[in-house]
Every structure is written in structure tokens, then in C-alpha cells.
Amino acid sequence: MAKQDIRIAWHRFGLGLRLNEAPPADARAWLERQITAYDPAPPPIAAAAKSPAIAAEIFALLEERQQARQEARLVGEARPMAANAIGPASRRHLTDAIGARGAAALSTDTPFAERLVHFWANHFAISADKQRMIALTGAFEFEAIRPHVMGRFADMVQAVERHPAMLIFLDQAQSVGPGSPAAQRAAANGRKRGLNENLAREIMELHTLGVRTGYSQGDVTELARALTGWTVGGLGQGRAGEPGRFLFARQVHEPGERRILGKPFAAGEEDQGAAMLDMLATHPATAKHIATKLARHFAGDAPPPVMVARLEAAFVRSGGDLPTVYRALIASPEVWVPQPLKFRSPWDWTIAVLRASGVREFPGPALSGLQQQLGQPVWKPDSPAGWDDTDATWAAPDALMRRVEAAQRLASRAQSATLDARLLARDQFPGSTSATAEAVARAESPPQALALLFASPDFMRR
Amino acid sequence: MVDRRSLLAAGLSLGFAPRIAFARAATDRRFVFILQRGAADGLGTVAPVGDPAFAGQRGALAEPFAGATKLDGMFALHPALGAIGDLYRAREALFVHAVASPYRERSHFDGQNALETGSAQPYAIKDGWMNRLLGLLPPDEARAIAVAATVPMALRGKVEVASYAPSALPDASDDLIARVTRLYEGDAQLHALWAQATATRMLTGDLAADQGRNAAATGELAAKLIAPDNGARIAMIETGGWDTHAGQVGRLAAQLKGLDAMTAALKAGLGPLWAQTLVIVATEFGRTVRVNGTGGTDHGTASVAMLMGGAVRGGRVVADWPGLADATLYEGRDLKATGDVNAVVAGALAQHYGLDPARALAALFPASRATRPTEGLLRA
Numbered sequence: 001m002a003k004q005d006i007r008i009a010w011h012r013f014g015l016g017l018r019l020n021e022a023p024p025a026d027a028r029a030w031l032e033r034q035i036t037a038y039d040p041a042p043p044p045i046a047a048a049a050k051s052p053a054i055a056a057e058i059f060a061l062l063e064e065r066q067q068a069r070q071e072a073r074l075v076g077e078a079r080p081m082a083a084n085a086i087g088p089a090s091r092r093h094l095t096d097a098i099g100a101r102g103a104a105a106l107s108t109d110t111p112f113a114e115r116l117v118h119f120w121a122n123h124f125a126i127s128a129d130k131q132r133m134i135a136l137t138g139a140f141e142f143e144a145i146r147p148h149v150m151g152r153f154a155d156m157v158q159a160v161e162r163h164p165a166m167l168i169f170l171d172q173a174q175s176v177g178p179g180s181p182a183a184q185r186a187a188a189n190g191r192k193r194g195l196n197e198n199l200a201r202e203i204m205e206l207h208t209l210g211v212r213t214g215y216s217q218g219d220v221t222e223l224a225r226a227l228t229g230w231t232v233g234g235l236g237q238g239r240a241g242e243p244g245r246f247l248f249a250r251q252v253h254e255p256g257e258r259r260i261l262g263k264p265f266a267a268g269e270e271d272q273g274a275a276m277l278d279m280l281a282t283h284p285a286t287a288k289h290i291a292t293k294l295a296r297h298f299a300g301d302a303p304p305p306v307m308v309a310r311l312e313a314a315f316v317r318s319g320g321d322l323p324t325v326y327r328a329l330i331a332s333p334e335v336w337v338p339q340p341l342k343f344r345s346p347w348d349w350t351i352a353v354l355r356a357s358g359v360r361e362f363p364g365p366a367l368s369g370l371q372q373q374l375g376q377p378v379w380k381p382d383s384p385a386g387w388d389d390t391d392a393t394w395a396a397p398d399a400l401m402r403r404v405e406a407a408q409r410l411a412s413r414a415q416s417a418t419l420d421a422r423l424l425a426r427d428q429f430p431g432s433t434s435a436t437a438e439a440v441a442r443a444e445s446p447p448q449a450l451a452l453l454f455a456s457p458d459f460m461r462r
Numbered sequence: 463m464v465d466r467r468s469l470l471a472a473g474l475s476l477g478f479a480p481r482i483a484f485a486r487a488a489t490d491r492r493f494v495f496i497l498q499r500g501a502a503d504g505l506g507t508v509a510p511v512g513d514p515a516f517a518g519q520r521g522a523l524a525e526p527f528a529g530a531t532k533l534d535g536m537f538a539l540h541p542a543l544g545a546i547g548d549l550y551r552a553r554e555a556l557f558v559h560a561v562a563s564p565y566r567e568r569s570h571f572d573g574q575n576a577l578e579t580g581s582a583q584p585y586a587i588k589d590g591w592m593n594r595l596l597g598l599l600p601p602d603e604a605r606a607i608a609v610a611a612t613v614p615m616a617l618r619g620k621v622e623v624a625s626y627a628p629s630a631l632p633d634a635s636d637d638l639i640a641r642v643t644r645l646y647e648g649d650a651q652l653h654a655l656w657a658q659a660t661a662t663r664m665l666t667g668d669l670a671a672d673q674g675r676n677a678a679a680t681g682e683l684a685a686k687l688i689a690p691d692n693g694a695r696i697a698m699i700e701t702g703g704w705d706t707h708a709g710q711v712g713r714l715a716a717q718l719k720g721l722d723a724m725t726a727a728l729k730a731g732l733g734p735l736w737a738q739t740l741v742i743v744a745t746e747f748g749r750t751v752r753v754n755g756t757g758g759t760d761h762g763t764a765s766v767a768m769l770m771g772g773a774v775r776g777g778r779v780v781a782d783w784p785g786l787a788d789a790t791l792y793e794g795r796d797l798k799a800t801g802d803v804n805a806v807v808a809g810a811l812a813q814h815y816g817l818d819p820a821r822a823l824a825a826l827f828p829a830s831r832a833t834r835p836t837e838g839l840l841r842a
Binding site: 129171174175176178183192193194195196197198201205211212217373374375382383385392393394395396397398399400401402404405406407408409435436439443444448451452455456457460 | 499500567568569584610611624637639641642648649651655658662702703753761
């Protein structure tokens with residue numbers, strides 16, 4: 001049993017065994033310890049660029065481009081000779097951040113905590129699909145998610161909805177209260193500016209309550225009104241505020257008392273929206289929504305209702321204290337069954353393969369390209385709902401072929417002269433009996449043995 | 463294999479034959495479903511320029527239609543849809559307007575699930591309507607492929623389907639493939655997926671060289687996957703980027719240009735098979751009638767569906783037009799749904815494949831509010 005539990009802790013809860021890592025004495029204690037040992041800013045993350053610096057750089061490039069365009073017009077050319085530097089700078093920030101995320105996952109001693117970082121980043125998904133915030137996608141995870149993974153859910157919600165990347169991604173930064181001073185000025189000049197309810201809807205539907213939990217179109221609109229003024233410094237007319245930081249712009253805020261889910265919220269500028277978020281973040285529907293998603297992530301696509309109820313109760317009892325919920329998760333017998341419960345996502349699979357190979361750093365552009373090929377480009381899900389966390393999303397014919405292709409490539413890059421795939425197979429999966437060991441032992445070469453190990457059913461699932 | 467001929471050869475033993483679900487033998491027909499994820503603005507695609515309320519309600523969103531070619535007395539097509547406009551004039555494109563699935567909320571993810579599973583309640587049905595369609599077809603014709611690395615909900619279900627998208631990864635060696643095949647032998651799930659993957663790999667040849675980066679390449683790729691005799695007959699293509707909350711005029715034009723190029727490439731790639739092809743384009747729901755505060759539109763209700771291909775009785779816009787005046791809007795903001803997109807899809811497919819219309823509707827879209835599927839959409 002002990003051996004099996006260690007395998008489950010490594011793979012189902014963690015990111016796979018790192019090469020030469022010693023097994024812990026007690027699997028559950030090892031997981032619980034990570035709640036306090038977790039470092040929100042390990043060296044690769046601490047070294048990453050911060051939002052204000054990134055925004056200042058991008059804004060400076062924007063100004064340069066505008067100047068160059070004006071100069072080009074003066075000499076009668078349609079567009080400036082110099083290449084546009086914004087796209088490359090943005091993509092460099094993205095791949096740098098992907099490299100940092102990878103390095104944190106590959107070198108961590110608290111892989112369960114890192115898995116939770118990835119879980120929450122997907123829950124509050126933004127997408128580098130939107131050109132305007134590509135450069136900030138990594139900073140969003142590092143600044144809004146990581147500091148709160150071992151804290152209160154409500155604090156994470158407040159940080160997430162204020163982060164420049166989220167405000168831009170879901171169009172909040174441009175939303176204007178129709179009754180605000182700015183809208184009235186615009187109307188006097190014959191221009192129409194108004195609400196955008198995109199962020200408000202996704203807060204209710206995706207971030208907190210969950211879809212079909214009884215809120216109405218009216219509630220969405222009221223939240224959208226309350227959130228007007230939540231924007232990003234350095235954007236918009238006059239470039240008010242510090243670039244890349246949250247800014248409450250009083251002149252676009254819709255004044256007045258609001259009401260959501262039947263509860264009144266007094267007029268109060270930024271505090272009004274913040275109070276609504278606190279209410280939503282601790283709402284019973286949110287507890288159920290979060291409990292269901294966490295259980296599905298660890299216990300399989302159709303998690304046992306009794307387990308969901310247990311996590312939900314922990315959330316409600318603690319007012320959304322996440323460590324309390326994680327402890328209930330670790331204590332759930334439903335997660336400790338020997339058979340695999342989940343098909344690994346491309347990201348999880350790649351990290352597990354690299355950790356098994358002893359890799360501690362992987363170049364950001366290569367990691368980015370690999371995830372693209374495997375069907376899960378980092379921070380680039382198709383929608384604000386994030387990647388669908390079910391087997392059917394990842395277990396598909398072409399996706400499987402690509403994993404096998406990637407297994408071959410990663411095995412050929414690994415130090416196969418010093419990596420014995422037979423020993424890895426034994427160490428990675430204590431207490432398991434499968435056909436993998438035999439296939440690995442019969443391989444024609446060390447790299448092929450590693451490729452078969454990485455492509456094996458044991459590695460594909462957790 | 464059981465087809466009509468071998469059944470006939472078996473003479474009078476029909477009464478004792480296993481129950482045959484297929485109405486007829488396989489044909490050469492092709493079907494492509496293009497899903498517009500993100501709620502495409504039907505009013506900005508096929509615009510009711512003849513509606514007296516159109517210009518007032520749409521404001522800046524009406525501008526692209528100034529000078530656009532009219533389709534009939536009421537509708538005009540977005541100018542970015544040049545190739546699709548040509549199809550319309552050749553009577554190979556048909557637009558069905560003011561249609562929606564039975565789902566009436568405004569969540570993308572629920573709406574797409576409802577559309578793809580054929581349900582009114584999201585997540586109530588566990589398989590997709592395209593997969594159930596495969597169950598109604600003879601085995602030779604029940605071969606479908608997702609033009610994507612993974613299989614979308616509409617294609618998920620009991621019948622195995624393939625998936626393919628170009629990859630820049632180096633091909634796995636044949637020896638490794640053979641060994642992986644043996645390694646997966648005892649694993650039911652991986653074995654089935656792997657069998658599909660290796661079969662598709664044989665078919666695509668050098669396709670991996672073309673990156674499928676743009677819409678035209680995707681259309682061309684889909685044609686390559688369904689044109690060969692031993693390829694798939696049915697394909698699904700997913701398109702994103704339709705969620706135009708801000709700056710809609712430019713973004714929607716770019717989106718439609720992509721859809722137009724994809725359609726043109728599909729037609730070119732299919733060659734003579736185009737005559738027996740049905741392409742359906744649909745979205746989970748439409749967008750608000752009025753422009754929002756950021757030059758875009760928010761989640762709405764009814765939109766437009768497109769039917770294209772040589773099989774279509776085109777050159778028409780079919781709609782029970784609800785009107786755009788304030789009093790006629792759904793919940794005071796959206797184009798009202800006067801038609802059921804499920805009935806349109808079921809009707810077209812029933813005719814395409816010679817299935818009993820009522821049975822097709824019940825099998826594909828059990829939640830449809832329509833009692834009969836829409837008929838007469840294809841050439842007789």
C-alpha cells in the first residue's frame with residue numbers, strides 16, 4: 001500500500017517523479033507539507049519581468065510606432081520602413097514566461113503546489129489569442145495566481161479581476177458607465193461610449209458561481225455597471241495612471257446603488273465592485289463550483305458526489321480558505337484508488353517526461369512550440385473557460401500520435417547514455433505491474449527504450 | 463459487410479436477418495460541418511438591409527453593407543464573402559436566418575455543448591449529433607474526421623472517429639510505431655485511438671509539410687481528408703474568433719474573409735465531388751441587435767446558418783423574419799429565433815442521405831422543438 005500511495009502522490013497529485021528523487025516516508029504527509037513549504041516566487045518566477053515594466057516597454061514601442069507613422073506620412077510613404085517591434089517584443093515576453101513556468105515546474109520540491117498553480121491559472125483562464133495582452137499572460141499567473149494559491153479564494157478573485165491582463169482580455173478596461181461623467185462628455189460630442197458586460201458575465205459564469213446557478217441577465221449587467229472604472233494604467237486618453245497597474249478611473253464609473261442576487265450594494269466607487277466580488281467568492285454556489293472542478297481534476301471526469309460534497313463543505317466552513325480545501329482533498333479516499341483516474345494533459349505529460357529525464361530547465365521557445373504541437377499551447381486556450389479538464393479533450397487519435405512523436409524527440413534529446421529506462425520504469429511506478437517494463441527492456445536502443453517509457457500507458461495517465 | 467445487394471442475394475431470408483439500421487447502400491456524398499465558436503453575428507453576416515429598423519438599430523455595424531450586393535429584397539451579404547456570394551448566385555448557397563438551437567441562455571460553453579450534443583439542456587446528452595448521424599449511415603459512409611488534433615463534442619460518441627491536423631513534429635519511426643502498437647495492445651482506450659491515428663497517418667502523406675495556418679489551408683486540408691475513396695466522408699472544422707465584443711466591424715470582416723477562403727479552398731479541393739457535397743456553417747447563438755459601448759455586440763439569441771455545396775437548392779434566403787423593431791426583439795435585445803437550427807440541419811441531412819426526416823430529427827436532435835425537420839433545402 002505504501003508504495004502505491006507514493007506512486008499516486010507523485011503522479012496523481014504531483015508532476016511525476018524527478019530523476020533521483022527519494023521516495024517520501026509518508027505520501028499524505030509529503031503532500032500536506034507542501035502547503036506550507038510552497039514558494040510563490042521561486043528563482044525562475046522571481047526573475048521574470050513584472051507587469052509595470054512590460055507595459056512600460058510595450059507602451060514606449062507603441063509611441064515609437066506612432067511617431068514613425070507620422071514621419072512616414074510626412075515623406076509620403078504609406079508605412080514606416082522600420083519593422084514593427086511590438087509583436088516580437090510581446091512574443092519574447094510570452095516565451096520567456098513559458099520558460100520560467102517550465103523551470104519552476106521542473107525544479108520544484110513542491111510539485112503538488114505547482115499543479116495547483118496550473119489548475120487555478122486554467123480556472124481563471126486568459127488567452128494569448130488576444131494580441132493586446134500577449135506580453136502580460138505570464139505575469140498574470142505569476143502576480144495574480146501564485147501569491148494566493150495557499151490563501152483565501154476571495155483574495156485570488158480580487159487579484160485576478162484587477163490584473164491588467166484580465167481587464168484587457170475580457171474587455172473590462174474599455175467598459176464605460178453610460179451615466180458616468182466620461183460618457184456624458186462623449187455624448188455631448190456626439191460619441192457613444194458604454195458598457196461591456198464580458199468580464200462581468202465570465203466572473204459569474206466561470207470564475208465564481210458557475211453557469212446556471214440562478215443569476216440573471218440583470219445581475220450580469222449590474223455587476224458590469226459596478227465594475228466600470230476598473231481599468232489599466234497607461235491605457236486610454238491622457239494615459240492616466242501607472243502603466244501596467246490596476247487603475248480605478250472615477251470618470252468612467254457608473255454612479256449609484258446596485259443590486260445583485262437580490263442584495264443591495266451602496267454606491268462606493270471601487271469598493272462597490274470589490275464588495276460584490278467578495279460576496280460572489282464566498283457564495284455557496286461558488287463553493288460547489290470550485291469543489292466540483294477540483295475533484296474532477298484529481299479524481300476523474302465524474303468525481304464521486306460524496307467527495308465533491310466534502311470539498312464543498314470544507315470551502316463553506318472555512319470561508320473559502322484554500323489550504324482547508326486541499327487538506328480535505330488529500331484526506332479523500334476516492335483519490336487514493338490504484339487505477340489511473342485521468343488522462344494527462346499535454347502540459348502535465350511534458351513536465352512529467354522532463355522531470356523523469358532530470359531536465360531542470362527547458363528553453364521557453366522550445367517548450368512553447370512543443371505545447372503548440374501537442375495541442376495545448378501554453379496560456380492560449382480557445383476560450384475564457386480554459387482547457388476542458390476531461391479525458392476526451394486529450395485522448396484523441398492525432399493527439400496521441402503527436403505525443404509518441406514528441407516522446408521520440410525528447411528521448412533523443414535526453415542524456416540516454418546515463419539514463420537507464422528500465423530503472424526509470426521501476427522507480428517511476430512503484431507498486432505497479434504493467435507491460436511497460438517488458439517493452440522497455442526489449443527496445444532496440446536506449447533512446448527507443450526511453451521513448452517507449454514516455455509513450456507508455458503508465459505515463460499517459462495519472 | 464452488409465449492404466442492400468448482399469441482402470437481396472440472401473433472398474427471402476430478410477425476415478431473419480439482424481435488424482438493419484441503414485435505409486440504403488453507401489453513396490459518394492460528402493458532408494462538412496463548420497462550427498463557428500464564439501457566437502457569430504448573423505445580422506452582420508447576412509444583413510436584413512430591407513428591414514426598416516436595420517440602419518437605426520445597427521448604427522456603425524450597418525456601414526459595411528453600404529453598397530453591398532443584395533441577395534433579395536430584404537437581405538445583403540457581407541462584402542468579405544466574395545466566393546460565398548458567387549456560390550449564392552450559382553444557386554449553391556442557401557442562408558437560413560433567425561434560427562437558433564433550443565438553448566436560450568447566453569453562455570458560449572453551454573450553448574456550444576447544446577448545439578453539439580443536440581440538446582436543449584447542456585451536458586444532458588453525452589454524445590454528439592454528428593456521431594449519432596454516423597450510426598444511421600452504412601459503415602462505408604460512416605467515416606468521419608475532425609480537422610483538429612482532438613475530437614470536438616459534436617463528433618464524440620460510440621462510433622470511432624479520426625482526428626488530424628498538421629504537425630511540425632518529426633514523424634515517429636516505423637519501428638517505434640510498431641512497438642507502440644504492441645505496447646497498447648492490452649489497453650482498450652489507447653489501442654482504439656492508436657488504430658485510428660496510424661490509419662490516418664497513412665492517408666495524409668506529405669500534408670504535414672503544409673502548416674494549416676490559415677483558413678484556406680484548413681479548407682484544402684479538409685478536402686484532402688475527405689476526397690479520396692478510402693478517406694473519411696464527413697469532416698468537422700472548428701473556427702474561433704467570432705466573439706466580437708469590441709471593434710466588431712474590422713474583426714468580423716477578417717473572420718468572414720477567412721470563412722470565405724476556407725469555403726473556396728474546400729470547393730476547389732473537392733473538385734467534381736462538390737456536386738455531391740453539403741457544407742453546413744452554424745454557431746451556438748447570435749449577438750445583440752444593438753451595438754454595445756465598445757463598438758461590438760454582446761451575447762444574443764438567433765443567428766444565420768449557411769448551407770453550401772452542389773447538393774444545395776441555393777440562391778435563397780429562408781427566414782420567417784421576426785423584424786428588428788424594439789418591440790419584436792427577444793428580451794428587448796436579441797434577434798428573435800423564429801426557426802430551429804436543429805430542424806434545418808436534420809432536414810438537410812435527411813435529404814442528403816435519404817433518411818426518414820422525422821427519424822433523423824429524433825435521432826440527431828431529440829430536444830428539438832420542431833415537429834418536422836425543414837424540408838426542401840437540397841436539390842431533389
